[in-house]
Amino acid sequence: MSRSLPAGHLCTIDVLMLTIAAFASYALRLERLDLGEHWRSFVLFAGAAPVVVLMLFGMTRVYAQYWRYASFHEFSLLAWALVCAGIVLEGMVLIGRALFPAIPVVPLSIPPIFVLSALTLTALPRLMMHARFQPSPRRWHRQSGNRALIMGAGEAGAMIVQSMRLARQNNVIVGFVDDNPHKRGVRINGAPVLGDRHDIPRLAAEYQINEVIIAMPSAPGKTIREIVAICERAGVRARIIPGIAELVDGRFSVNHIRDVQIEDLLRRAPIQTDMQAVGRLIRGRRVLVTGGGGSIGSEICRHVLRYEPSDLIILGHGENSVFAIHNELYRWLNTPRGESDSVDGDGQCRSYRTPTLHTVIADIRFSERIHAVFERYRPEIVFHAAAHKHVPLMEANPVEAVTNNVLGTRNLLDAAIVTGVERFVMISTDKAVNPTSIMGSSKRAAELLVHHAAKVSGRAFMAVRFGNVLGSRGSVVWTFKQQIAAGGPVTVTHPEMRRYFMTIPEAVQLVLQAAALGRGGEVFTLDMGEPVKILDLARDMIELSGLQVGRDIDIAFVGLRPGEKLFEELFLPGEQYDRTSHEKIFIARNASRLVPADVLALIADLEEAALSDDTSRTVRLLRLIVQRSQSTPHEDVHGDHTLEPASLRALAVGGS
Structure with missing residues (x-):
């Protein structure tokens, strides 16, 4: 099975499960399998309940969910639809009793019991479908491939483990490392927390680690650079998964910097010129x-x-x-x-x-x-x-x-x-x-x-x-972007240098x-307005990249280069x-x-x-x-x- 069941097949299974849930409701209510005089009301309820439930499943788009990747959201939606169906069925029982006394009487406790039975029985095939595509943590841990540690035993790290297992990548997550001592020894998605960042060299040698995947979206740039330095000393590759930070809380990591809009750096409104004469020319x-x-x-x-x-x-x-x-x-x-x-x-x-x-x-x-x-x-x-x-x-x-x-x-x-x-x-x-x-x-x-x-x-x-x-190849903006992407420092020749x-x-x-x-x-x-300090431009670029000067990226002064002036002029x-x-x-x-x-x-x-x-x-x-x-x-x-x-x-x- 390579895909989730089509909605039509799942609907057929649901009808069967709902019918069984209706019988189970009566059996639980009567505490016996022989329904006796309640057979007629059971047939009436078992005929109405699947119709009502399927209508509610359609209205709440239960069949539109992709159960292979189901999460709490999908199962809560299933439960909500069944609760609504139970309310409707309870209302139908009360109305039937008041307006149609000749029809078989359905006990008032049957709809609530049905909701619980139906939730269990309709969730069961969906759970089996979801579990079918989840590799066993132990089996996945033993397979051969690139052996990795995840730095950061938080939500981002858990998401990496989950996504890699779903994608069946050739990566073996040996475990986590995290600086929080209270997480030592716990397991996240089957992978243990083995130590902190300082244990990376020891763990790399013990478990034949090839790389460390950094999943710390809120960590400052200096912390990231320290971890990268430890990995380099241990002889393993450090890697930051692009996009994890955005999925967790919208922040950007040092190696995943948003594109700075060039207009943000001008400190004035961009100039637009009339191009009609140019067109005629x-x-x-x-x-x-x-x-x-x-x-x-x-x-x-x-x-x-x-x-x-x-x-x-x-x-x-x-x-x-x-x-x-x-x-x-x-x-x-x-x-x-x-x-x-x-x-x-x-x-x-x-x-x-x-x-x-x-x-x-x-x-x-x-x-x-x-x-x-x-x-x-x-x-x-x-x-x-x-x-x-x-x-x-x-x-x-x-x-x-x-x-x-x-x-x-x-x-x-x-x-x-x-x-x-x-x-x-x-x-x-x-x-x-x-x-x-x-x-x-x-x-x-x-x-x-x-x-x-x-x-x-x-x-x-x-x-x-x-x-x-700004933005031309080899320009100061191009240089600063490369330096920021590399973790800094951003080099400025002189604190008073200004340019148009x-x-x-x-x-x-x-x-x-x-x-x-x-x-x-x-x-x-x-x-072009007033000339801009190169130092101010460097600060703008760092901050517009979602980082902080001094915390994430340092600025270093390297002195004037041959031929450079502190100030430029426009006319002789x-x-x-x-x-x-x-x-x-x-x-x-x-x-x-x-x-x-x-x-x-x-x-x-x-x-x-x-x-x-x-x-x-x-x-x-x-x-x-x-x-x-x-x-x-x-x-x-x-x-x-x-x-x-x-x-x-x-x-x-x-x-x-």
């Missing part, structure tokens, strides 16, 4: 996204696709991430949806047209490859999200920062000018303002190239500065709005910024006036140093470019608008 155009497999690039692709470009070219260096976003977008395009899923820039619904997706695996550092891609797909709008962004890594690898962030941007701009790209939006960072790091300096140099290209081409080439993007924060959707909306608002040579940034001293038509977006319209007149010559020298792997000269030239953009007179090159694209490319590649 993108619809029917060819759009290329570099770094299309990254956190920001992939989100840009998702947003762009909603506005129905004619083509979306996803360019990235990592094949796995590009493969993932392409598959996601392909499934989205091929999922049936209504007209409301296709919204034009004016907010009106349009009939859906399928854009064409293109995936390109390419390294932006290779100029010839990038030019070939641009010539093939002829993009009209480019969102440049490809970059190295980790400050400590770039401090150790300045040549990589330059070749990717600076020369890669230069290659894209060259190709964009030659192939007639109308709008080019480069994603920069607040670390490019008065930079102290290699990464920030490389992004500042890339900004200068964008501004120069905007001047000489007269096109809408612009930069967008981000604060720290934005969400991925905010970042992408800013990029798209910049594409619609920009005329060329500007820098856009989001009004010489940049004149103002609000755009969107009150939450700032613009520095004069950013292109801060470009050194000899920027291309400086970039050419920087390229020579980087390609020859001359780290010290690369760093010196990078710092020189940043200094020249902040402290020397700058030359306006508006007259260069008349240059031909080929001349611009030659100028950019050849330096002076």
Whole structure:
């Protein structure tokens, strides 16, 4: 028998049992098996009782219960239905006596006795069905398999034993360990309590234990970590069953942390922007996204696709991430949806047209490859999200920062000018303002190239500065989540370090709005409110995970890393910024006036140093470019608008 009996079969058994219960009621009442003159009333009662009981069983959904997994609830429901049936039968007996004196008289004590008899007899097959699927504790204890102790002889531990037995997993629960001395020696679901946490090494050796299953939903994180440490010393695996804590009292264990909502960390309301102008800009155009497999690039692709470009070219260096976003977008395009899923820039619904997706695996550092891609797909709008962004890594690898962030941007701009790209939006960072790091300096140099290209081409080439993007891969939130999941500590560089924060959707909306608002040579940034202390962010994440600082998770200060600043800025001293038509977006319209007149010559020298792997000269030239953009007179090159694209490319590649 692999299943519970069908309701129809159980109903047939109930009719038989209820008939026997009716006879037993009379036999108990009369204290004899020969009913004598009461046979007629017995036949009347035995005919009515099953009908009434089955009706009550139907009304109380007794037959809807799955008796294989029956518990107190199911059997109490059975008892309640029979009590109600007894009341109805008692009422029928009284009414029959008053209105129909000619019918056989049923003794008034029969219905209550029937209820007790019927409860025993109808529960019996259900108990047998339930017991059929419960392995014997002794037999289950002796079977071979993974041998485990359960840490915590409470309700959660009992639930683990029960669920493992029902699932017939290849686990042998040898016993429990619990720090409560009063539980020593007692048995829970057939398994004995053998000791406390300090006995785990001894028990592991004595009983050949393979793992300890921790079932302590209310224990603080430090206690859990102590138990895990004891298990490690004993050479056994410690495991926390996901979901046990929620089943017991709704709490979360250290290794089962709820997903922190990114918006919870902003300390301000998320910013929403008007995307109608973006829809008008993108619809029917060819759009290329570099770094299309990254956190920001992939989100840009998702947003762009909603506005129905004619083509979306996803360019990235990592094949796995590009493969993932392409598959996601392909499934989205091929999922049936209504007209409301296709919204034009004016907010009106349009009939859906399928854009064409293109995936390109390419390294932006290779100029010839990038030019070939641009010539093939002829993009009209480019969102440049490809970059190295980790400050400590770039401090150790300045040549990589330059070749990717600076020369890669230069290659894209060259190709964009030659192939007639109308709008080019480069994603920069607040670390490019008065930079102290290699990464920030490389992004500042890339900004200068964008501004120069905007001047000489007269096109809408612009930069967008981000604060720290919450939730992006490698971000501080990502790092903190890993540290919390591991039990801590959460590492903060300095108690006074502050950063501007934005969400991925905010970042992408800013990029798209910049594409619609920009005329060329500007820098856009989001009004992100006041900068947030990293220490406060760490505390928020710990508390939003259902844990407590100091009790469950510790915070450790590790000191500033090379290239890091305590505070970030959004605009350079010489940049004149103002609000755009969107009150939450700032613009520095004069950013292109801060470009050194000899920027291309400086970039050419920087390229020579980087390609020859001359780290010290690369760093010196990078710092020189940043200094020249902040402290020397700058030359306006508006007259260069008349240059031909080929001349611009030659100028950019050849330096002076």
